Protein backbone atom coordinates (compact mmCIF):
# COMPACT_ATOMS: atom_id res chain seq x y z
CA UNK A 1 0.00 0.00 0.00
CA UNK A 2 1.40 3.43 -0.87
CA UNK A 3 2.54 5.48 2.11
CA UNK A 4 0.55 8.46 3.31
CA UNK A 5 1.89 11.64 1.78
CA UNK A 6 3.38 9.77 -1.20
CA UNK A 7 5.96 11.80 -3.11
CA UNK A 8 3.86 12.39 -6.22
CA UNK A 9 0.71 14.53 -6.05
CA UNK A 10 -2.64 12.81 -6.54
CA UNK A 11 -4.41 13.30 -9.82
CA UNK A 12 -7.83 11.98 -10.71
CA UNK A 13 -6.51 11.42 -14.23
CA UNK A 14 -5.33 8.03 -13.03
CA UNK A 15 -9.05 7.17 -12.96
CA UNK A 16 -10.47 9.37 -15.76
CA UNK A 17 -7.78 10.50 -18.23
CA UNK A 18 -9.36 13.92 -18.98
CA UNK A 19 -10.28 17.06 -17.02
CA UNK A 20 -13.50 16.84 -15.02
CA UNK A 21 -16.46 18.40 -16.80
CA UNK A 22 -18.85 20.05 -14.32
CA UNK A 23 -21.47 20.61 -17.02
CA UNK A 24 -22.00 16.87 -17.52
CA UNK A 25 -23.74 16.57 -14.12
CA UNK A 26 -22.66 12.90 -14.03
CA UNK A 27 -18.95 13.09 -13.25
CA UNK A 28 -19.36 11.13 -10.01
CA UNK A 29 -20.97 8.34 -12.01
CA UNK A 30 -17.96 8.41 -14.36
CA UNK A 31 -15.57 8.26 -11.38
CA UNK A 32 -17.41 5.27 -9.95
CA UNK A 33 -17.82 3.43 -13.25
CA UNK A 34 -14.22 3.97 -14.36
CA UNK A 35 -12.80 2.71 -11.06
CA UNK A 36 -14.94 -0.43 -11.18
CA UNK A 37 -14.11 -1.08 -14.83
CA UNK A 38 -10.39 -0.85 -14.08
CA UNK A 39 -10.75 -3.13 -11.07
CA UNK A 40 -12.53 -5.63 -13.32
CA UNK A 41 -9.80 -5.71 -15.99
CA UNK A 42 -8.96 -8.88 -14.12
CA UNK A 43 -11.76 -10.67 -12.34
CA UNK A 44 -9.30 -12.29 -9.95
CA UNK A 45 -7.98 -8.85 -9.06
CA UNK A 46 -11.48 -7.49 -8.48
CA UNK A 47 -12.07 -10.40 -6.13
CA UNK A 48 -8.90 -9.57 -4.21
CA UNK A 49 -10.25 -6.05 -3.75
CA UNK A 50 -13.43 -7.54 -2.29
CA UNK A 51 -15.83 -7.25 -5.25
CA UNK A 52 -18.06 -10.25 -5.88
CA UNK A 53 -20.18 -8.94 -8.74
CA UNK A 54 -21.41 -5.65 -10.18
CA UNK A 55 -24.40 -5.30 -12.47
CA UNK A 56 -25.79 -2.08 -13.98
CA UNK A 57 -29.58 -1.69 -13.60
CA UNK A 58 -31.98 -0.59 -16.27
CA UNK A 59 -33.98 2.61 -16.00
CA UNK A 60 -33.44 6.36 -16.22
CA UNK A 61 -31.05 6.49 -13.22
CA UNK A 62 -27.45 5.34 -13.17
CA UNK A 63 -27.70 2.46 -10.74
CA UNK A 64 -26.03 -0.84 -9.93
CA UNK A 65 -26.55 -3.94 -7.87
CA UNK A 66 -23.37 -5.08 -6.19
CA UNK A 67 -22.11 -7.96 -4.12
CA UNK A 68 -19.03 -7.77 -1.93
CA UNK A 69 -16.93 -10.14 0.17
CA UNK A 70 -18.12 -10.79 3.68
CA UNK A 71 -21.78 -9.99 3.02
CA UNK A 72 -24.56 -12.29 1.82
CA UNK A 73 -26.72 -9.38 0.77
CA UNK A 74 -27.08 -7.55 -2.53
CA UNK A 75 -26.37 -3.82 -2.37
CA UNK A 76 -28.22 -1.35 -4.55
CA UNK A 77 -26.54 1.96 -5.42
CA UNK A 78 -28.46 4.70 -7.23
CA UNK A 79 -27.04 8.02 -8.39
CA UNK A 80 -29.22 10.91 -7.17
CA UNK A 81 -27.36 13.85 -8.72
CA UNK A 82 -24.43 16.20 -8.21
CA UNK A 83 -23.73 19.89 -7.65
CA UNK A 84 -20.74 22.26 -7.69
CA UNK A 85 -19.54 23.88 -4.48
CA UNK A 86 -16.18 25.61 -3.85
CA UNK A 87 -14.60 24.28 -7.06
CA UNK A 88 -15.59 20.75 -6.08
CA UNK A 89 -18.18 18.39 -7.53
CA UNK A 90 -20.34 16.80 -4.87
CA UNK A 91 -22.37 13.74 -5.89
CA UNK A 92 -24.82 11.70 -3.87
CA UNK A 93 -25.87 8.04 -4.27
CA UNK A 94 -28.67 6.29 -2.36
CA UNK A 95 -27.63 3.00 -0.83
CA UNK A 96 -29.92 -0.02 -0.40
CA UNK A 97 -29.54 -3.54 0.93
CA UNK A 98 -31.54 -6.55 -0.25
CA UNK A 99 -31.45 -9.87 1.64
CA UNK A 100 -30.94 -12.84 -0.65
CA UNK A 101 -32.60 -15.75 1.01
CA UNK A 102 -35.70 -16.40 3.06
CA UNK A 103 -33.74 -17.48 6.15
CA UNK A 104 -31.66 -14.27 6.29
CA UNK A 105 -31.92 -12.85 9.85
CA UNK A 106 -31.86 -9.32 8.35
CA UNK A 107 -35.54 -9.72 7.40
CA UNK A 108 -36.33 -9.55 11.12
CA UNK A 109 -34.67 -6.15 11.37
CA UNK A 110 -36.03 -4.51 8.22
CA UNK A 111 -39.39 -2.69 8.18
CA UNK A 112 -42.53 -4.83 7.70
CA UNK A 113 -42.95 -3.26 4.27
CA UNK A 114 -39.61 -4.76 3.20
CA UNK A 115 -40.73 -8.20 4.38
CA UNK A 116 -43.97 -7.84 2.44
CA UNK A 117 -42.01 -7.07 -0.73
CA UNK A 118 -39.64 -9.97 0.00
CA UNK A 119 -42.57 -12.40 -0.01
CA UNK A 120 -43.51 -11.51 -3.57
CA UNK A 121 -42.49 -14.10 -6.22
CA UNK A 122 -41.12 -11.17 -8.28
CA UNK A 123 -38.77 -10.06 -5.49
CA UNK A 124 -35.48 -11.21 -7.06
CA UNK A 125 -36.44 -9.77 -10.45
CA UNK A 126 -37.47 -6.40 -8.98
CA UNK A 127 -34.21 -6.19 -6.97
CA UNK A 128 -32.25 -6.44 -10.23
CA UNK A 129 -34.27 -3.48 -11.48
CA UNK A 130 -34.71 -1.62 -8.17
CA UNK A 131 -33.79 1.82 -9.53
CA UNK A 132 -36.96 1.90 -11.67
CA UNK A 133 -39.04 1.31 -8.54
CA UNK A 134 -38.07 4.05 -6.11
CA UNK A 135 -41.04 3.65 -3.75
CA UNK A 136 -40.71 -0.13 -3.82
CA UNK A 137 -37.03 0.07 -2.83
CA UNK A 138 -37.46 2.69 -0.06
CA UNK A 139 -37.82 0.25 2.91
CA UNK A 140 -34.46 -1.30 1.92
CA UNK A 141 -32.59 2.04 2.09
CA UNK A 142 -29.58 2.09 4.42
CA UNK A 143 -28.02 5.50 3.80
CA UNK A 144 -26.00 7.40 1.23
CA UNK A 145 -22.64 7.35 -0.47
CA UNK A 146 -21.18 10.76 -1.18
CA UNK A 147 -18.39 11.65 -3.55
CA UNK A 148 -16.48 14.89 -3.77
CA UNK A 149 -13.88 15.67 -6.42
CA UNK A 150 -11.84 18.88 -6.88
CA UNK A 151 -12.23 20.21 -10.44
CA UNK A 152 -8.43 20.39 -10.77
CA UNK A 153 -8.21 16.68 -9.86
CA UNK A 154 -6.13 17.27 -6.70
CA UNK A 155 -8.67 16.04 -4.15
CA UNK A 156 -11.15 13.18 -3.95
CA UNK A 157 -13.48 12.01 -1.19
CA UNK A 158 -15.78 9.06 -0.82
CA UNK A 159 -18.07 9.01 2.22
CA UNK A 160 -20.69 6.78 3.85
CA UNK A 161 -23.54 8.43 5.69
CA UNK A 162 -25.82 6.12 7.65
CA UNK A 163 -27.45 5.61 11.02
CA UNK A 164 -25.77 3.42 13.59
CA UNK A 165 -29.20 1.82 14.10
CA UNK A 166 -32.29 2.85 12.22
CA UNK A 167 -35.04 2.20 14.74
CA UNK A 168 -38.71 3.05 14.29
CA UNK A 169 -41.21 2.28 17.04
CA UNK A 170 -44.92 1.63 16.54
CA UNK A 171 -46.20 3.47 19.61
CA UNK A 172 -49.73 2.09 19.25
CA UNK A 173 -48.51 -1.32 18.06
CA UNK A 174 -49.61 -3.20 14.94
CA UNK A 175 -52.10 -6.04 15.02
CA UNK A 176 -53.66 -8.43 12.52
CA UNK A 177 -57.36 -8.34 11.53
CA UNK A 178 -58.10 -11.02 14.12
CA UNK A 179 -56.54 -8.98 16.89
CA UNK A 180 -53.11 -10.65 17.26
CA UNK A 181 -50.15 -8.34 17.88
CA UNK A 182 -47.56 -8.35 15.11
CA UNK A 183 -45.73 -5.61 17.02
CA UNK A 184 -46.92 -4.88 20.57
CA UNK A 185 -47.48 -1.19 21.51
CA UNK A 186 -44.10 0.55 21.79
CA UNK A 187 -42.31 -2.31 19.96
CA UNK A 188 -39.79 -1.72 17.19
CA UNK A 189 -41.02 -2.01 13.65
CA UNK A 190 -37.44 -2.02 12.39
CA UNK A 191 -33.94 -1.99 13.82
CA UNK A 192 -31.42 -1.90 10.98
CA UNK A 193 -27.66 -1.54 11.66
CA UNK A 194 -27.30 0.68 8.59
CA UNK A 195 -23.75 1.88 9.15
CA UNK A 196 -22.34 -1.59 9.87
CA UNK A 197 -24.03 -2.99 6.75
CA UNK A 198 -22.81 -0.07 4.61
CA UNK A 199 -19.20 -0.57 5.77
CA UNK A 200 -19.08 -3.84 3.83
CA UNK A 201 -19.41 -1.86 0.62
CA UNK A 202 -17.07 0.93 1.76
CA UNK A 203 -14.23 -1.57 2.26
CA UNK A 204 -13.79 -2.61 -1.40
CA UNK A 205 -14.68 0.88 -2.64
CA UNK A 206 -12.02 2.65 -0.58
CA UNK A 207 -9.51 -0.07 -1.37
CA UNK A 208 -10.19 0.31 -5.10
CA UNK A 209 -9.61 4.09 -4.99
CA UNK A 210 -6.57 3.65 -2.76
CA UNK A 211 -4.99 1.41 -5.34
CA UNK A 212 -5.93 3.45 -8.39
CA UNK A 213 -5.07 6.86 -6.91
CA UNK A 214 -1.89 5.43 -5.37
CA UNK A 215 -2.63 7.32 -2.17
CA UNK A 216 -3.53 6.22 1.32
CA UNK A 217 -6.69 8.07 2.35
CA UNK A 218 -7.25 10.07 5.46
CA UNK A 219 -10.16 8.41 7.26
CA UNK A 220 -12.44 10.22 9.68
CA UNK A 221 -15.64 9.28 11.45
CA UNK A 222 -17.98 11.92 12.82
CA UNK A 223 -21.35 11.58 14.36
CA UNK A 224 -24.37 13.58 15.26
CA UNK A 225 -27.54 12.68 17.13
CA UNK A 226 -31.19 13.44 16.72
CA UNK A 227 -34.48 12.15 18.01
CA UNK A 228 -35.73 9.00 16.28
CA UNK A 229 -39.02 8.85 14.43
CA UNK A 230 -41.94 6.79 15.70
CA UNK A 231 -45.47 6.43 14.50
CA UNK A 232 -48.93 6.19 15.95
CA UNK A 233 -52.34 5.56 14.36
CA UNK A 234 -52.40 9.27 13.46
CA UNK A 235 -49.08 9.27 11.62
CA UNK A 236 -45.37 9.77 12.30
CA UNK A 237 -43.97 11.78 15.20
CA UNK A 238 -40.73 12.25 17.12
CA UNK A 239 -39.95 9.30 19.37
CA UNK A 240 -39.86 10.55 22.96
CA UNK A 241 -37.45 7.78 24.05
CA UNK A 242 -35.08 6.90 21.21
CA UNK A 243 -32.14 8.88 19.87
CA UNK A 244 -30.64 8.19 16.46
CA UNK A 245 -26.88 8.35 15.98
CA UNK A 246 -25.95 9.29 12.42
CA UNK A 247 -22.42 8.42 11.38
CA UNK A 248 -20.36 9.89 8.59
CA UNK A 249 -17.23 8.06 7.50
CA UNK A 250 -15.05 9.96 5.04
CA UNK A 251 -12.01 8.70 3.12
CA UNK A 252 -10.11 11.70 1.74
CA UNK A 253 -7.43 11.43 -0.94
CA UNK A 254 -5.05 14.21 -1.94
CA UNK A 255 -2.28 16.40 -0.61
CA UNK A 256 -4.45 18.49 1.73
CA UNK A 257 -6.82 15.65 2.68
CA UNK A 258 -5.97 15.85 6.38
CA UNK A 259 -6.75 19.55 6.52
CA UNK A 260 -9.78 19.47 4.22
CA UNK A 261 -13.03 20.75 5.64
CA UNK A 262 -15.94 18.35 5.56
CA UNK A 263 -18.35 19.66 3.00
CA UNK A 264 -21.15 17.59 4.41
CA UNK A 265 -20.48 19.33 7.71
CA UNK A 266 -22.23 22.34 6.25
CA UNK A 267 -25.50 20.80 7.32
CA UNK A 268 -26.18 17.99 9.76
CA UNK A 269 -22.66 17.22 10.90
CA UNK A 270 -21.87 20.80 11.86
CA UNK A 271 -24.75 20.69 14.31
CA UNK A 272 -23.93 21.12 17.98
CA UNK A 273 -23.03 17.76 19.45
CA UNK A 274 -21.00 16.51 16.51
CA UNK A 275 -17.82 14.89 17.76
CA UNK A 276 -14.32 16.11 16.99
CA UNK A 277 -13.02 14.30 13.89
CA UNK A 278 -11.50 10.96 14.76
CA UNK A 279 -8.71 9.64 12.64
CA UNK A 280 -9.07 5.92 11.97
CA UNK A 281 -6.74 3.47 10.36
CA UNK A 282 -8.00 2.27 7.00
CA UNK A 283 -7.47 -1.33 8.11
CA UNK A 284 -10.55 -0.87 10.28
CA UNK A 285 -12.68 -1.04 7.18
CA UNK A 286 -14.02 -4.55 6.59
CA UNK A 287 -12.05 -6.69 4.15
CA UNK A 288 -9.36 -4.08 3.75
CA UNK A 289 -6.44 -5.85 5.28
CA UNK A 290 -5.34 -8.95 3.38
CA UNK A 291 -4.14 -10.94 6.34
CA UNK A 292 -6.97 -10.85 8.85
CA UNK A 293 -8.72 -14.13 9.69
CA UNK A 294 -11.85 -12.67 8.07
CA UNK A 295 -10.11 -12.88 4.72
CA UNK A 296 -9.22 -16.53 5.09
CA UNK A 297 -11.39 -18.94 3.14
CA UNK A 298 -13.94 -21.02 4.99
CA UNK A 299 -13.31 -24.72 4.58
CA UNK A 300 -16.43 -26.89 4.73
CA UNK A 301 -16.03 -30.63 5.27
CA UNK A 302 -18.20 -32.96 3.23
CA UNK A 303 -18.56 -36.46 4.58
CA UNK A 304 -20.91 -39.39 4.02
CA UNK A 305 -20.60 -43.11 3.56
CA UNK A 306 -19.38 -44.66 0.30
CA UNK A 307 -21.80 -43.85 -2.50
CA UNK A 308 -24.22 -41.79 -0.36
CA UNK A 309 -24.19 -38.98 -2.94
CA UNK A 310 -21.40 -36.59 -1.86
CA UNK A 311 -20.09 -35.86 -5.36
CA UNK A 312 -23.63 -35.54 -6.72
CA UNK A 313 -24.43 -32.96 -4.02
CA UNK A 314 -21.10 -31.22 -4.55
CA UNK A 315 -21.73 -30.80 -8.28
CA UNK A 316 -25.12 -29.21 -7.62
CA UNK A 317 -23.80 -26.97 -4.82
CA UNK A 318 -20.90 -25.78 -7.00
CA UNK A 319 -23.36 -24.79 -9.74
CA UNK A 320 -25.17 -22.69 -7.15
CA UNK A 321 -21.98 -21.10 -5.75
CA UNK A 322 -20.36 -20.46 -9.14
CA UNK A 323 -23.59 -18.94 -10.43
CA UNK A 324 -23.25 -16.36 -7.65
CA UNK A 325 -19.57 -15.67 -8.35
CA UNK A 326 -18.62 -17.35 -5.09
CA UNK A 327 -15.57 -19.11 -6.42
CA UNK A 328 -14.95 -22.31 -4.61
CA UNK A 329 -11.94 -24.57 -4.50
CA UNK A 330 -12.44 -28.28 -3.95
CA UNK A 331 -10.14 -30.77 -2.31
CA UNK A 332 -11.13 -34.32 -3.03
CA UNK A 333 -9.78 -37.29 -1.24
CA UNK A 334 -10.72 -40.64 -2.73
CA UNK A 335 -10.33 -44.11 -1.38
CA UNK A 336 -8.96 -45.94 -4.39
CA UNK A 337 -6.17 -45.26 -6.84
CA UNK A 338 -7.98 -43.21 -9.51
CA UNK A 339 -9.72 -39.88 -8.85
CA UNK A 340 -13.01 -40.25 -10.76
CA UNK A 341 -14.79 -37.58 -8.71
CA UNK A 342 -12.32 -34.88 -9.81
CA UNK A 343 -12.99 -35.85 -13.45
CA UNK A 344 -16.75 -35.63 -12.88
CA UNK A 345 -16.56 -32.08 -11.49
CA UNK A 346 -15.43 -30.78 -14.90
CA UNK A 347 -13.14 -27.85 -15.58
CA UNK A 348 -14.94 -24.85 -14.08
CA UNK A 349 -13.79 -25.56 -10.54
CA UNK A 350 -10.25 -25.66 -9.17
CA UNK A 351 -9.82 -29.16 -7.78
CA UNK A 352 -6.96 -30.61 -5.77
CA UNK A 353 -7.12 -34.39 -5.68
CA UNK A 354 -5.48 -35.99 -2.66
CA UNK A 355 -5.87 -39.58 -3.68
CA UNK A 356 -3.37 -41.62 -1.77
CA UNK A 357 -5.27 -42.58 1.34
CA UNK A 358 -7.95 -41.21 3.58
CA UNK A 359 -7.57 -37.68 4.88
CA UNK A 360 -8.76 -38.58 8.35
CA UNK A 361 -6.01 -41.16 8.72
CA UNK A 362 -2.94 -39.95 6.94
CA UNK A 363 -3.14 -36.77 4.94
CA UNK A 364 -3.20 -33.69 7.15
CA UNK A 365 0.19 -32.54 5.81
CA UNK A 366 -0.73 -32.85 2.15
CA UNK A 367 -4.00 -31.09 3.01
CA UNK A 368 -2.01 -27.96 3.92
CA UNK A 369 -0.11 -27.95 0.63
CA UNK A 370 -3.34 -28.68 -1.30
CA UNK A 371 -5.08 -25.71 0.33
CA UNK A 372 -2.11 -23.48 -0.36
CA UNK A 373 -2.04 -24.45 -4.05
CA UNK A 374 -5.77 -23.70 -4.36
CA UNK A 375 -5.39 -20.34 -2.62
CA UNK A 376 -2.53 -19.41 -4.93
CA UNK A 377 -4.53 -20.40 -8.04
CA UNK A 378 -7.61 -18.32 -7.25
CA UNK A 379 -8.78 -15.98 -4.47
CA UNK A 380 -11.48 -18.34 -3.23
CA UNK A 381 -13.70 -17.52 -0.26
CA UNK A 382 -14.95 -21.08 0.11
CA UNK A 383 -13.11 -24.38 0.09
CA UNK A 384 -14.83 -27.74 0.25
CA UNK A 385 -13.03 -30.85 1.39
CA UNK A 386 -14.81 -33.92 0.06
CA UNK A 387 -13.57 -36.74 2.23
CA UNK A 388 -13.62 -40.43 1.40
CA UNK A 389 -16.75 -42.39 2.22
CA UNK A 390 -14.90 -43.92 5.15
CA UNK A 391 -13.59 -40.74 6.75
CA UNK A 392 -14.57 -39.97 10.29
CA UNK A 393 -15.21 -36.21 10.70
CA UNK A 394 -14.36 -36.50 14.37
CA UNK A 395 -10.78 -37.33 13.39
CA UNK A 396 -10.48 -34.48 10.91
CA UNK A 397 -11.63 -31.53 13.04
CA UNK A 398 -8.77 -31.58 15.59
CA UNK A 399 -6.22 -31.71 12.74
CA UNK A 400 -7.81 -28.74 11.05
CA UNK A 401 -6.91 -26.63 14.08
CA UNK A 402 -3.31 -26.84 12.89
CA UNK A 403 -4.43 -25.13 9.70
CA UNK A 404 -6.05 -22.18 11.50
CA UNK A 405 -3.40 -19.84 10.03
CA UNK A 406 -4.72 -20.46 6.48
CA UNK A 407 -8.42 -21.38 6.80
CA UNK A 408 -11.47 -20.86 8.97
CA UNK A 409 -13.22 -24.17 9.59
CA UNK A 410 -16.80 -24.16 8.31
CA UNK A 411 -19.63 -26.67 8.40
CA UNK A 412 -19.36 -30.43 8.62
CA UNK A 413 -21.94 -31.64 6.10
CA UNK A 414 -22.78 -35.34 6.08
CA UNK A 415 -24.67 -36.89 3.19
CA UNK A 416 -26.70 -39.95 4.21
CA UNK A 417 -28.24 -42.49 1.81
CA UNK A 418 -31.74 -42.81 3.25
CA UNK A 419 -32.10 -46.26 1.67
CA UNK A 420 -29.17 -47.37 3.81
CA UNK A 421 -30.76 -45.99 7.01
CA UNK A 422 -34.03 -47.68 6.08
CA UNK A 423 -32.39 -51.06 5.40
CA UNK A 424 -30.06 -51.13 8.40
CA UNK A 425 -30.80 -48.46 11.04
CA UNK A 426 -28.76 -50.50 13.55
CA UNK A 427 -25.57 -49.77 11.53
CA UNK A 428 -26.07 -46.08 12.33
CA UNK A 429 -27.11 -46.56 15.94
CA UNK A 430 -24.05 -48.57 16.94
CA UNK A 431 -20.53 -47.11 17.17
CA UNK A 432 -18.71 -47.05 13.85
CA UNK A 433 -18.01 -44.76 10.95
CA UNK A 434 -21.69 -44.46 9.90
CA UNK A 435 -22.65 -43.39 13.42
CA UNK A 436 -19.72 -40.99 13.78
CA UNK A 437 -20.39 -39.32 10.43
CA UNK A 438 -23.94 -38.55 11.59
CA UNK A 439 -22.98 -37.66 15.17
CA UNK A 440 -20.23 -35.27 14.02
CA UNK A 441 -22.33 -33.33 11.49
CA UNK A 442 -23.60 -29.77 11.53
CA UNK A 443 -25.81 -30.47 8.53
CA UNK A 444 -27.34 -33.83 7.64
CA UNK A 445 -28.47 -34.26 4.04
CA UNK A 446 -30.88 -37.18 3.87
CA UNK A 447 -30.25 -37.99 0.23
CA UNK A 448 -31.86 -40.42 -2.26
CA UNK A 449 -35.33 -39.69 -0.89
CA UNK A 450 -36.66 -40.95 -4.24
CA UNK A 451 -35.83 -44.58 -3.48
CA UNK A 452 -37.79 -45.06 -0.25
CA UNK A 453 -41.49 -44.69 0.65
CA UNK A 454 -42.64 -41.67 2.68
CA UNK A 455 -43.03 -43.60 5.94
CA UNK A 456 -39.45 -44.84 5.61
CA UNK A 457 -38.33 -41.24 5.29
CA UNK A 458 -39.91 -40.38 8.62
CA UNK A 459 -38.23 -43.39 10.23
CA UNK A 460 -34.88 -42.45 8.73
CA UNK A 461 -35.25 -38.87 10.01
CA UNK A 462 -36.12 -40.12 13.49
CA UNK A 463 -33.06 -42.38 13.48
CA UNK A 464 -30.73 -39.49 12.53
CA UNK A 465 -32.34 -37.08 15.01
CA UNK A 466 -31.84 -39.58 17.81
CA UNK A 467 -28.11 -39.63 17.06
CA UNK A 468 -27.67 -35.90 16.38
CA UNK A 469 -30.64 -33.73 17.39
CA UNK A 470 -28.79 -30.41 16.92
CA UNK A 471 -27.82 -30.77 13.26
CA UNK A 472 -29.78 -29.07 10.50
CA UNK A 473 -31.61 -31.94 8.76
CA UNK A 474 -32.48 -31.47 5.08
CA UNK A 475 -34.11 -33.93 2.69
CA UNK A 476 -32.39 -34.17 -0.69
CA UNK A 477 -32.78 -35.77 -4.09
CA UNK A 478 -29.65 -35.91 -6.18
CA UNK A 479 -28.10 -33.52 -3.67
CA UNK A 480 -30.61 -30.74 -4.34
CA UNK A 481 -31.34 -28.74 -1.18
CA UNK A 482 -32.09 -25.04 -0.55
CA UNK A 483 -28.38 -24.13 -0.59
CA UNK A 484 -29.05 -20.72 0.98
CA UNK A 485 -30.13 -22.61 4.11
CA UNK A 486 -26.52 -23.76 4.50
CA UNK A 487 -25.28 -20.16 4.48
CA UNK A 488 -27.98 -19.12 6.90
CA UNK A 489 -27.16 -21.97 9.29
CA UNK A 490 -23.46 -21.12 9.19
CA UNK A 491 -24.10 -17.39 9.66
CA UNK A 492 -26.36 -18.04 12.62
CA UNK A 493 -23.89 -20.14 14.59
CA UNK A 494 -20.60 -18.61 15.45
CA UNK A 495 -17.98 -21.35 15.05
CA UNK A 496 -17.99 -22.47 18.66
CA UNK A 497 -21.75 -23.01 18.64
CA UNK A 498 -21.86 -25.41 15.72
CA UNK A 499 -23.04 -28.91 16.69
CA UNK A 500 -19.76 -30.43 15.45
CA UNK A 501 -17.75 -28.31 17.90
CA UNK A 502 -19.29 -29.89 21.01
CA UNK A 503 -16.40 -30.61 23.38
CA UNK A 504 -17.53 -34.19 24.06
CA UNK A 505 -17.14 -35.11 20.40
CA UNK A 506 -13.64 -33.77 20.17
CA UNK A 507 -12.67 -35.51 23.38
CA UNK A 508 -14.02 -38.79 22.08
CA UNK A 509 -12.07 -38.45 18.86
CA UNK A 510 -8.79 -38.06 20.69
CA UNK A 511 -9.45 -41.24 22.61
CA UNK A 512 -10.45 -43.38 19.67
CA UNK A 513 -9.00 -42.36 16.37
CA UNK A 514 -10.84 -44.68 14.01
CA UNK A 515 -8.88 -46.00 11.07
CA UNK A 516 -10.07 -48.15 8.19
CA UNK A 517 -7.51 -50.92 8.32
CA UNK A 518 -9.06 -52.06 11.61
CA UNK A 519 -12.36 -52.43 9.85
CA UNK A 520 -10.93 -54.43 6.91
CA UNK A 521 -11.92 -51.95 4.22
CA UNK A 522 -9.76 -52.11 1.14
CA UNK A 523 -9.88 -51.23 -2.53
CA UNK A 524 -8.47 -52.50 -5.79
CA UNK A 525 -8.67 -51.30 -9.38
CA UNK A 526 -9.10 -53.04 -12.72
CA UNK A 527 -7.48 -50.94 -15.43
CA UNK A 528 -7.17 -51.12 -19.23
CA UNK A 529 -10.56 -52.82 -19.36
CA UNK A 530 -11.88 -54.33 -22.59
CA UNK A 531 -15.35 -53.19 -23.80
CA UNK A 532 -18.04 -54.61 -21.47
CA UNK A 533 -21.77 -55.32 -21.42
CA UNK A 534 -24.00 -54.46 -18.41
CA UNK A 535 -24.22 -58.17 -17.62
CA UNK A 536 -20.41 -58.48 -17.80
CA UNK A 537 -20.09 -55.64 -15.29
CA UNK A 538 -22.61 -57.28 -12.92
CA UNK A 539 -20.55 -60.48 -13.11
CA UNK A 540 -17.43 -58.57 -12.05
CA UNK A 541 -19.32 -57.15 -9.06
CA UNK A 542 -20.33 -60.64 -8.00
CA UNK A 543 -16.72 -61.84 -8.24
CA UNK A 544 -15.65 -59.20 -5.74
CA UNK A 545 -17.69 -60.89 -2.99
CA UNK A 546 -20.41 -60.04 -0.49
CA UNK A 547 -18.44 -57.30 1.26
CA UNK A 548 -18.48 -55.09 -1.84
CA UNK A 549 -19.86 -51.60 -0.98
CA UNK A 550 -18.92 -49.41 -3.87
CA UNK A 551 -17.74 -49.59 -7.48
CA UNK A 552 -17.08 -46.66 -9.75
CA UNK A 553 -15.20 -46.05 -12.93
CA UNK A 554 -15.46 -45.51 -16.66
CA UNK A 555 -15.98 -48.30 -19.20
CA UNK A 556 -16.73 -48.72 -22.89
CA UNK A 557 -20.32 -50.05 -22.69
CA UNK A 558 -21.20 -52.16 -25.71
CA UNK A 559 -24.95 -52.63 -25.10
CA UNK A 560 -25.77 -49.06 -23.95
CA UNK A 561 -28.06 -48.09 -21.06
CA UNK A 562 -30.65 -45.48 -20.19
CA UNK A 563 -29.44 -42.28 -21.89
CA UNK A 564 -26.26 -43.93 -23.17
CA UNK A 565 -25.86 -45.09 -26.76
CA UNK A 566 -24.41 -48.51 -27.63
CA UNK A 567 -20.64 -48.61 -27.90
CA UNK A 568 -20.09 -45.45 -25.89
CA UNK A 569 -18.09 -44.51 -22.80
CA UNK A 570 -20.14 -44.62 -19.58
CA UNK A 571 -19.55 -43.80 -15.93
CA UNK A 572 -20.34 -46.87 -13.81
CA UNK A 573 -21.69 -46.25 -10.31
CA UNK A 574 -22.53 -49.04 -7.89
CA UNK A 575 -23.70 -47.86 -4.47
CA UNK A 576 -26.33 -49.00 -1.97
CA UNK A 577 -26.89 -52.15 -4.06
CA UNK A 578 -27.89 -50.09 -7.13
CA UNK A 579 -25.95 -50.22 -10.40
CA UNK A 580 -26.32 -47.00 -12.41
CA UNK A 581 -24.77 -45.59 -15.58
CA UNK A 582 -24.33 -42.04 -16.78
CA UNK A 583 -22.66 -40.58 -19.89
CA UNK A 584 -18.91 -40.25 -19.41
CA UNK A 585 -17.25 -36.81 -19.55
CA UNK A 586 -15.26 -36.15 -22.72
CA UNK A 587 -12.10 -35.70 -20.74
CA UNK A 588 -11.10 -39.10 -19.35
CA UNK A 589 -7.35 -39.04 -18.78
CA UNK A 590 -7.22 -42.39 -16.97
CA UNK A 591 -8.64 -44.68 -19.69
CA UNK A 592 -11.18 -47.38 -18.82
CA UNK A 593 -11.09 -48.64 -15.25
CA UNK A 594 -13.21 -49.81 -12.32
CA UNK A 595 -12.44 -49.23 -8.63
CA UNK A 596 -13.83 -51.75 -6.14
CA UNK A 597 -14.19 -50.78 -2.46
CA UNK A 598 -15.50 -52.96 0.33
CA UNK A 599 -14.94 -55.01 3.43
CA UNK A 600 -12.95 -58.23 3.10
CA UNK A 601 -13.16 -58.13 -0.69
CA UNK A 602 -10.88 -60.33 -2.76
CA UNK A 603 -8.86 -58.55 -5.43
CA UNK A 604 -8.78 -60.28 -8.81
CA UNK A 605 -7.46 -59.53 -12.29
CA UNK A 606 -8.94 -60.09 -15.71
CA UNK A 607 -6.91 -62.87 -17.26
Ligand SMILES: Nc1nc2c(ncn2[C@@H]2O[C@H](COP(=O)(O)OP(=O)(O)OP(=O)(O)O)[C@@H](O)[C@H]2O)c(=O)[nH]1
Pocket residue numbers: 304305306307308309310311312313341388389447448449450451476477478479550552573574575580
Ligand atom coordinates in the same frame (compact mmCIF):
# COMPACT_ATOMS: atom_id res chain seq x y z
N1 LIG B 1 -31.60 -42.71 -6.91
C1 LIG B 1 -30.73 -41.79 -6.51
N2 LIG B 1 -29.43 -41.95 -6.81
C2 LIG B 1 -28.56 -40.99 -6.40
C3 LIG B 1 -28.97 -39.84 -5.68
N3 LIG B 1 -27.88 -39.09 -5.41
C4 LIG B 1 -26.83 -39.74 -5.94
N4 LIG B 1 -27.23 -40.89 -6.54
C5 LIG B 1 -26.42 -41.89 -7.24
O1 LIG B 1 -25.64 -42.58 -6.26
C6 LIG B 1 -24.39 -42.98 -6.84
C7 LIG B 1 -23.25 -42.48 -5.97
O2 LIG B 1 -23.27 -41.07 -5.97
P1 LIG B 1 -21.96 -40.22 -5.67
O3 LIG B 1 -22.38 -38.80 -5.66
O4 LIG B 1 -20.85 -40.60 -6.57
O5 LIG B 1 -21.63 -40.72 -4.20
P2 LIG B 1 -20.34 -40.38 -3.32
O6 LIG B 1 -20.79 -40.29 -1.92
O7 LIG B 1 -19.62 -39.21 -3.87
O8 LIG B 1 -19.47 -41.67 -3.55
P3 LIG B 1 -17.96 -41.94 -2.98
O9 LIG B 1 -17.22 -40.66 -3.13
O10 LIG B 1 -17.44 -43.00 -3.86
O11 LIG B 1 -18.10 -42.36 -1.58
C8 LIG B 1 -24.37 -42.39 -8.24
O12 LIG B 1 -24.80 -43.39 -9.13
C9 LIG B 1 -25.40 -41.28 -8.18
O13 LIG B 1 -25.98 -41.01 -9.44
C10 LIG B 1 -30.38 -39.70 -5.38
O14 LIG B 1 -30.84 -38.74 -4.74
N5 LIG B 1 -31.20 -40.69 -5.82
